[in-house]
Amino acid sequence: MKLLFERSVAGRKQTLFPELDVPEVKYDEALLRREAPRLPQMAEVDLGRHYTELAKQTHGVNDGFYPLGSCTMKYNPRVNEQVAALPGFTDIHPLQPTATVQGCLRAMRELEGMLQEICGMDAMTLQPAAGAHGEYTGLLLIRAHHLAHGDTARTKIIVPDSAHGTNPASAVMAGFTVVAVPSNAEGGVDLDALRAAVGPDTAGLMLTNPNTLGLFDPNIVEICQIVHEAGGLCYYDGANLNAVMGHARPGDMGFDCVHVNLHKTFSTPHGGGGPGSGPVGCKAFLAPYLPGPQVVEGEDGTLAFAYSDQSVGKVRSFYGNFLVAVRALAYILTLGREGIPEASTGAVLNANYLAHRLAEVGYTLPYGERCMHEFVIDCGPLKAETGASAMDVAKRLLDFGIHPPTMYFPLIVHEALMVEPTETESRETLDEFVDMMARIFAEAHEDGERLHGAPFDCPIGRPDEVTAARKPHLRYEFE
Ligand SMILES: *Cc1c(COP(=O)(O)O)cnc(C)c1O
Numbered sequence: 001m002k003l004l005f006e007r008s009v010a011g012r013k014q015t016l017f018p019e020l021d022v023p024e025v026k027y028d029e030a031l032l033r034r035e036a037p038r039l040p041q042m043a044e045v046d047l048g049r050h051y052t053e054l055a056k057q058t059h060g061v062n063d064g065f066y067p068l069g070s071c072t073m074k075y076n077p078r079v080n081e082q083v084a085a086l087p088g089f090t091d092i093h094p095l096q097p098t099a100t101v102q103g104c105l106r107a108m109r110e111l112e113g114m115l116q117e118i119c120g121m122d123a124m125t126l127q128p129a130a131g132a133h134g135e136y137t138g139l140l141l142i143r144a145h146h147l148a149h150g151d152t153a154r155t156k157i158i159v160p161d162s163a164h165g166t167n168p169a170s171a172v173m174a175g176f177t178v179v180a181v182p183s184n185a186e187g188g189v190d191l192d193a194l195r196a197a198v199g200p201d202t203a204g205l206m207l208t209n210p211n212t213l214g215l216f217d218p219n220i221v222e223i224c225q226i227v228h229e230a231g232g233l234c235y236y237d238g239a240n241l242n243a244v245m246g247h248a249r250p251g252d253m254g255f256d257c258v259h260v261n262l263h264k265t266f267s268t269p270h271g272g273g274g275p276g277s278g279p280v281g282c283k284a285f286l287a288p289y290l291p292g293p294q295v296v297e298g299e300d301g302t303l304a305f306a307y308s309d310q311s312v313g314k315v316r317s318f319y320g321n322f323l324v325a326v327r328a329l330a331y332i333l334t335l336g337r338e339g340i341p342e343a344s345t346g347a348v349l350n351a352n353y354l355a356h357r358l359a360e361v362g363y364t365l366p367y368g369e370r371c372m373h374e375f376v377i378d379c380g381p382l383k384a385e386t387g388a389s390a391m392d393v394a395k396r397l398l399d400f401g402i403h404p405p406t407m408y409f410p411l412i413v414h415e416a417l418m419v420e421p422t423e424t425e426s427r428e429t430l431d432e433f434v435d436m437m438a439r440i441f442a443e444a445h446e447d448g449e450r451l452h453g454a455p456f457d458c459p460i461g462r463p464d465e466v467t468a469a470r471k472p473h474l475r476y477e478f479e
Helices: 042-058 078-084 102-119 133-149 165-172 189-197 220-227 238-243 283-289 324-361 380-386 390-400 428-452 465-472
Strands: 123-125 157-159 177-182 202-207 231-238 257-259 278-281 294-297 305-308 375-378 416-421
Touching: 042 324, 078 324, 102 238, 102 278, 102 294, 102 324, 123 283, 133 165, 133 202, 133 231, 133 238, 133 257, 133 278, 133 283, 157 428, 165 177, 165 202, 177 189, 189 220, 202 220, 202 294, 220 231, 238 257, 238 324, 278 283, 324 375, 324 416, 324 428, 380 428, 390 416, 390 428, 428 465
Parallel strands: 157 177, 157 202, 202 231, 231 257
Antiparallel strands: 123 278, 257 278, 294 305, 375 416
């Protein structure tokens, strides 16, 4: 496909500027550019076609199945977009007097309240811009709590070896050192290893439950107890909340602090690096440390912003990605008390159905067919038998218009494909996916080597991933 610069024809421009109807201003010569900028010159229709062609080469939830594990690529109902586009939410300024944006503050406060209820927490901030940012914020709360108690020796955060990479990264950014604990044979936290890891230097534990293997840790209450008895706090990475919302609450499991990925669980389009939101909830004893400002309600019902003296400070400008919060509020209000648990039930049902059917096809499920909202396939046996790897299976799926599952994660399964179908997919879609996976399984057994060349029918074949990541070619080189 040609670049805009390659399609450019000198002199072909779009003269869309209206005639000047204000006095012309003469700038200082020194401020003016000497040469015209090297912009592509083309007609509007060609520009439109260029971007349409580009858009057709991308893949989104509106194009097809997107079982990218841990990312919860569910369908985002359009009504959320309509609500978030209302002028009362979009035509405001962050520095506007609060008396003039009471509706927006009400939306923030209501969403906080609903998330508190879903998570079993007492207070909330909508400020963090993503899950990882929420982790960082939550860890700052934990740090502030220990320091407020003169507990300067608590410098270590315990993270299971199945954790998402952002967990140890956030811990380091928040000034902690990371202690990894191994998983047990069932894929949960090894309790003896945890007991051995905790001590007077333990600041806390970070955990996803269900974890990245899609398994709910049955020892969760005991895990939190072990950490609490050692004087540490428990942080819940809420990225997998789609598996349990409305059924189980991190606060009831024993967690002190949690983030929620609004763009995953509560339905905002994501995947292209667009705005996310990672609200952080905490128990009352951590609330004074939350980033400011907090939305507070006066006795007459007026909402205002308030700052706590003990706050860790702002983690982001203003009040977070407000319109993502609006979408989440619209989503929760649409589903209601019945719909929220029904959504997670559907997510778990779909994942179990897929896991069972893929096991029938012959794929290896290292932790069994029972799972929560996602599960991990181990392509190790397939590779040993046929030479076709998890990467080959994933790349071949592209030919069928299916976004591959998450690959090579979690790290404890070496040839991992992590599948998360979500609740918004129909049985027909799941069955089609199984058919394609069965076809790839058969192809691997016929000629495993051939699959190293997949995808065969996509605009781009198989780029060298290392070069693509390390030396991306992002600029047009003018002659
Ligand atoms: C997605 C995810 C994160 C990070 O969230 P972002 O919003 O992408 O920053 C953390 N942990 C788990 C388990 C995740 O799936």
